[in-house]
Structures are given as C-alpha cells and as structure tokens.
Amino acid sequence: xxxxxxxxxxEAIRLLKARYFRAMDTKDWNLLADVFCEDxxxxxxxxxxxxxxxxxxxxxxxxGEHLLQGRAAIIAYISAGLTxxxxxxxxxxxxxxxxxxxxxxxxxxxADRLTLPPDSPVAEIHGYGHYHETYRKVxxxxxxxxxxxxxxxxxxxPG
Amino acid sequence: xxxxxxxxxxEAIRLLKARYFRAMDTKDWNLLADVFCEDxxxxxxxxxxxxxxxxxxxxxxxxGEHLLQGRAAIIAYISAGLTxxxxxxxxxxxxxxxxxxxxxxxxxxxADRLTLPPDSPVAEIHGYGHYHETYRKVxxxxxxxxxxxxxxxxxxxPG
Amino acid sequence: xxxxxxxxxxEAIRLLKARYFRAMDTKDWNLLADVFCEDxxxxxxxxxxxxxxxxxxxxxxxxGEHLLQGRAAIIAYISAGLTxxxxxxxxxxxxxxxxxxxxxxxxxxxADRLTLPPDSPVAEIHGYGHYHETYRKVxxxxxxxxxxxxxxxxxxxPG
Numbered sequence: 001x002x003x004x005x006x007x008x009x010x011e012a013i014r015l016l017k018a019r020y021f022r023a024m025d026t027k028d029w030n031l032l033a034d035v036f037c038e039d040x041x042x043x044x045x046x047x048x049x050x051x052x053x054x055x056x057x058x059x060x061x062x063x064g065e066h067l068l069q070g071r072a073a074i075i076a077y078i079s080a081g082l083t084x085x086x087x088x089x090x091x092x093x094x095x096x097x098x099x100x101x102x103x104x105x106x107x108x109x110x111a112d113r114l115t116l117p118p119d120s121p122v123a124e125i126h127g128y129g130h131y132h133e134t135y136r137k138v139x140x141x142x143x144x145x146x147x148x149x150x151x152x153x154x155x156x157x158p159g
Numbered sequence: 160x161x162x163x164x165x166x167x168x169x170e171a172i173r174l175l176k177a178r179y180f181r182a183m184d185t186k187d188w189n190l191l192a193d194v195f196c197e198d199x200x201x202x203x204x205x206x207x208x209x210x211x212x213x214x215x216x217x218x219x220x221x222x223g224e225h226l227l228q229g230r231a232a233i234i235a236y237i238s239a240g241l242t243x244x245x246x247x248x249x250x251x252x253x254x255x256x257x258x259x260x261x262x263x264x265x266x267x268x269x270a271d272r273l274t275l276p277p278d279s280p281v282a283e284i285h286g287y288g289h290y291h292e293t294y295r296k297v298x299x300x301x302x303x304x305x306x307x308x309x310x311x312x313x314x315x316x317p318g
Numbered sequence: 319x320x321x322x323x324x325x326x327x328x329e330a331i332r333l334l335k336a337r338y339f340r341a342m343d344t345k346d347w348n349l350l351a352d353v354f355c356e357d358x359x360x361x362x363x364x365x366x367x368x369x370x371x372x373x374x375x376x377x378x379x380x381x382g383e384h385l386l387q388g389r390a391a392i393i394a395y396i397s398a399g400l401t402x403x404x405x406x407x408x409x410x411x412x413x414x415x416x417x418x419x420x421x422x423x424x425x426x427x428x429a430d431r432l433t434l435p436p437d438s439p440v441a442e443i444h445g446y447g448h449y450h451e452t453y454r455k456v457x458x459x460x461x462x463x464x465x466x467x468x469x470x471x472x473x474x475x476p477g
Contacts, residue, residue, distance in 0.1 A: 003326055008162055010329060011169060018252035021268060022289070025311055052404070086211070088287040088311050090270065091252040093336035093409040109339060111408065113287070115312060128406040128431070130340070152343055152406050153433060167321055170328060177411035180427060181448070186469055245370070247446040247470050249427065250411040272446070274471060 001101055009098045012142045013076070013135055017108060020144065021089045028077050033071055036144050037136055042068040043148040044077070047127070050154040086115040101138035110149075124157040160260055168257045171301045172294055176267060179303065180248045188238050192230055195303050196295055201227040202307040206286070209313040239253070245274040261296035269308075275318070283316035319419055327416045330460045331453055335426060338462065339407045347397050351389055354462050355454055360386040361466040362395070365445070368472040404433040420455035428467075434477070442475040 001009075016035055023032035044066040048156055068074045092109040098106060108131040127152035136145040160168075175194055182191035203225040227233045251268040258264060267290040274283055288310035295304040319327075334353055341350035362384040386392045410427040417423060426449040433442055447469035454463040 003164075004163060004322060007166055007322075007325055007329060011166060014252060015254055018254045018266075018268070021252060022254065022266060025268075086312055088247075088270070090268065090408075093332060093337045093339060095333055095340065107336075107340065109336070109343075109408065111406070113312075153404055155432075163322060163325075166325055170325060173411060174413055177413045177425075177427070180411060181413065181425065184427075245471055247429070249408075249429065272471075 001098070005101070006098045009104060009137075009142070013096050013104055013106065014094070016135070016142050016144065017091055017094070017106075017133075021091055024078065024082060024089050025087050027079070027082060029075055032078065033075050035101050036071045036074055037138060038071050039069075040071055040074055040144055041146045042077075043146075044068070046129075046151050047149050048125070048154060049151065051151050052153075061118050084117055088113045104135040104142070106133050106135070107131070108133060118159075120159050122156045123159040126155045126157065128152045128154075160257070164260070164303060165257045168263060168296075168301070169255045172255050172263055172265065173253070175294070175301050175303065176250055176253070176265075176292075177279075180238050180250055183237065183241060183248050186241060186245050188234055191237065192234050195233055197230050198228075199230055199233060199303055200238075200305045202235050202305075203227070205288075205310050206308050207284070207313060208310065210310050231314040243247070243276055247272045263301070265292050265293040265294070266290070267292060269288045277318075281315045285314045285316065287311045287313075319416070322346055323419070324416045327422060327455075327460070328414045329392050331414050331422055331424065332412070334453070334460045334462065335409055335424075335451075336413070339409055342400060343405050343476050344398065345397070345400060347393055350396065351393050354389045354392055355456060356389050357387075358389055358392055359464045360392050360395075361464075362386070364447075364469050366443070367469065369469050370471075402435055406431045414472060421459070422453040424451050424453070425449070426451060436477075441475045441477040444475065446470045446471045446472075460465050 019031060020035045022028070023035065045063045047066065066077075068077050090111045092111075094106045094108040096104060096106040110125045110129060110131055113124060114127075116122055129149055132148045132150065133144055134146045135142050137143075169277075176275055177304055178190060179194045179249045181187070182194065204222045206225065231260050251269045253265050253267040253271075255263060255265040267289060271286045272283060273286075288308055291309065292300050292303055293305045294301075324398040337349060338353045340346070341353065363383065367426075383425075386395050408429045410429075412424045412426040414422060427447055428447060430445045431442060432445075434440055439467045447467055450466045450468065451462055453460050453466045
C-alpha cells in the first residue's frame with residue numbers, strides 16, 4: 001500500500017464511524033446496519049458500569065446479554081436499548097491503524113449522554129470511554145468487524 | 160478530481176470549521192466573517208429549542224429572526240447573541256462529501272455550552288445537534304455557503 | 319513539500335495528539351513520555367483558573383510550578399496531578415499548520431473532566447480551552463515540542 005492508500009483508508013474509516021454515531025442518535029437503524037459487517041461481533045459488557053463501582057451480584061451471569069454476534073443481533077440490541085431514550089454519542093481523536101489493504105483497527109475515545117424517560121429514577125447517564133475496533137473492507141466498503149467498549153467513567157444523574 | 164484532491168478538500172473543510180468554532184468562542188468576529196461566503200445563508204431556527212418541547216406560542220412568527228441571509232447579517236446575529244455570554248462550541252466526527260472541484264457538503268455533529276451572565280434565570284444552556292452545511296471554494300479558499308442547525312437535545316440549567 | 323507530504327504530517331500529528339489524550343486518561347506514563355520531545359516545554363499556568371475569576375493572591379508566585387522544562391519534569395508534573403484523580407480529556411477539531419518538513423504548529427480545542435477522590439470539597443472540575451502547540455519530527459517521529467493551555471472556562475462542581 002502507498003502512503004496515499006493509507007490516508008484514503010483512514011479517511012474512509014473516520015466517515016464510517018461518523019455514520020455509526022449519527023445512525024444511533026437519529027435512530028436510523030438501516031444506516032446503522034450498513035456500518036457493520038454481516039458477521040460483526042460487539043462486546044458492550046462494560047458499557048453501563050463505572051469502573052470504580054463493583055458490578056452488582058449476578059452481573060457475571062448477565063454478561064452474555066451484552067456480547068452480540070452478527071449484524072442482526074447487534075441492531076436488535078442497540079435499537080431496543082436506544083428507542084426509549086434520547087442519546088448523544090460523541091467521537092473524539094481516534095488512533096486508526098491500517099493493517100492491510102482490507103483491514104484496519106482503531107482506539108476511539110467517546111462520550112455518550114443518555115436522557116431517560118421523564119419518570120425514571122435515573123434522569124441521565126453520562127459515559128466516557130474508548131471503542132476498541134477492527135474494520136474490514138467488504139465489496140469496496142469499510143465496515144466495523146469487531147467492537148469492544150471500555151469505560152473511564154459512567155455517571156448517573158438522579159431524576 | 161483525483162483521490163488526493165478529494166482528501167485535500169476534506170482537510171481544508173475540517174480546518175475551515177475549526178476556525179468557525181474558535182472564532183465564535185474567542186469572539187473573533189473578523190475571523191468568523193472570513194469563514195462565510197459573502198452570500199451565505201444560515202438557518203438557526205432550531206438552535207434554542209429542545210426537540211421534545213413544543214415551541215412557545217408565537218414562535219412561528221419569530222422564526223424569521225433566525226434565518227440569516229448574507230455574511231453581514233450572519234455576523235451581526237452571532238456576535239449579538241454571543242457577546243453577553245461565554246460559549247464553548249465543540250465539533251465531533253463530520254461526514255464530509257466533496258461534490259465537485261469547488262463544492263462540498265457535510266453533516267457535522269456538535270455541542271455547545273453557553274454560560275449566561277450571573278443574574279440570569281437560566282445559568283447555562285447545553286445543546287447537542289448537527290450542522291447541515293454546504294461549502295464553496297471562492298478565490299482558492301473554502302467557505303461556508305449554507306448552514307442549518309438541527310438539535311438532538313437542548314437542556315437549560317437553572318441559575 | 320508536496321500536498322501529500324503535508325497531509326501525511328497532519329495525519330501523524332492528529333495521531334500523536336490522540337495518544338497524548340489516551341496516555342493521560344489511562345495513566346500510561348511511558349506512552350505519555352513518548353509523545354514529548356526530550357527538551358519539550360509546557361505552560362499549564364492557566365490550566366486550573368477560570369478566566370472570569372481573578373486568581374487568588376499569591377498565584378503569581380506559584381506560577382513557576384506550572385512551567386515545565388523537559389520531558390522528565392513534564393511527566394512528573396502530569397502524573398503527580400492525575401494519579402489521585404480520574405480524568406477524561408477530549409480533543410475536538412484542530413487547526414494544524416505544517417510549517418516545514420520537520421516542524422508544525424496547532425491550536426487544539428479541548429475539554430477535560432476531572433473526578434476528585436470521594437472526600438474532596440470539589441467533586442469535579444470541568445475545563446474547556448485550547449492547546450497552543452508546536453511539534454518537531456525527531457528521528458522520523460512527530461513529538462510535542464511546546465504546549466500552552468489557555469482556558470475559555472473552568473467550572474468546579476461541589477462535592
């Protein structure tokens with residue numbers, strides 16, 4: 001690959017991730033499906049827990065619910081989680097590594113603000129962390145192949 | 160256009176928008192004027208209203224105040240709005256599309272935090288949304304041609 | 319330099335700054351050391367003070383503590399400051415200028431959220447501002463040569 005190929009791949013992956021964020025926050029599930037590989041894998045087990053807070057007992061058993069295999073399962077999970085909420089997802093400066101003509105990885109700092117329905121005991125959830133991702137070029141289009149979210153902090157704002 | 164031309168235009172537009180953000184938050188109105196086309200059009204009608212809150216009665220009549228035609232009107236509007244406040248505007252991962260040698264468009268996720276004067280009933284306004292923009296290259300410089308701000312959420316923090 | 323060289327340098331500096339942010343928030347001091355020139359200079363004198371609040375008397379005398387000469391002093395200062403805290407640093411749209419084959423500068427908008435230990439009178443500090451930086455390419459790697467943080471706003475959240 002030339003230096004220009006590398007820049008083009010990096011730019012395409014930035015655009016891909018921008019579409020991921022917009023799809024979630026505008027609840028555009030068709031657009032969201034389009035950013036994932038058919039066989040993508042997502043690990044959201046750490047998404048809702050502050051790293052300084054021990055997880056509640058029984059959490060280990062429930063962990064499997066947040067490991068998602070395949071595009072259909074991923075879209076079902078995200079759309080079920082976000083439909084009752086308003087969400088704002090923010091992506092910051094990524095570290096993208098192009099590892100081959102059709103493969104890449106990134107660490108992507110992020111924040112999310114979830115606004116819960118008016119009668120909820122928690123009014124808002126503010127999360128901060130990093131996506132650890134790999135990408136694959138499929139029929140000329142970059143897609144997310146694997147995604148794992150780690151957290152620096154998760155704060156709950158009481159209702 | 161070559162792939163390199165496309166990357167150069169994308170990078171120039173990122174830089175343009177970075178200058179827009181910095182100009183607003185440092186109240187540098189000359190710099191702000193420089194980022195807009197002479198005949199730019201801005202639609203800030205949705206800027207101050209949460210999408211989940213019905214606008215107050217009479218809002219439709221007032222809508223025209225937030226539709227701005229021409230650079231002079233835009234700078235007058237923004238500078239009048241921001242001068243009494245402190246503002247922080249944040250831009251996240253954009254979706255930039257270069258549509259021709261001298262034209263481009265983007266959807267740009269953003270957040271703003273306005274800190275009102277100490278005696279205000281509202282202490283802060285936190286907004287989240289997307290800029291929908293078009294750009295034009297004028298005498299070798301990319302400029303904002305049209306801007307429309309849509310909102311995911313607008314929250315008021317009482318004083 | 320060609321336009322492609324300029325794009326490659328810009329991209330390398332974006333990656334450098336992404337590593338700076340991640341190193342601080344994951345407390346990876348070896349990674350943090352790697353982003354600075356051996357003879358780097360940092361000016362954090364404005365880091366903790368809101369621009370609208372007059373600094374406490376005696377602040378001028380203490381200013382020198384926040385002027386750091388050399389990589390070792392910088393890493394000692396940042397690691398001492400951040401070790402007791404949890405931090406989230408966010409970088410937004412930068413204005414990067416490549417000034418030569420081995421030199422560059424940038425203005426980089428940023429936000430940081432510091433979470434203090436549970437018994438602190440201040441629970442959180444939220445800061446917003448700009449890094450003003452220069453970079454040097456050393457043995458093929460871009461590094462931060464000088465850094466100065468200016469603030470738009472610093473807010474303290476009581477404990």
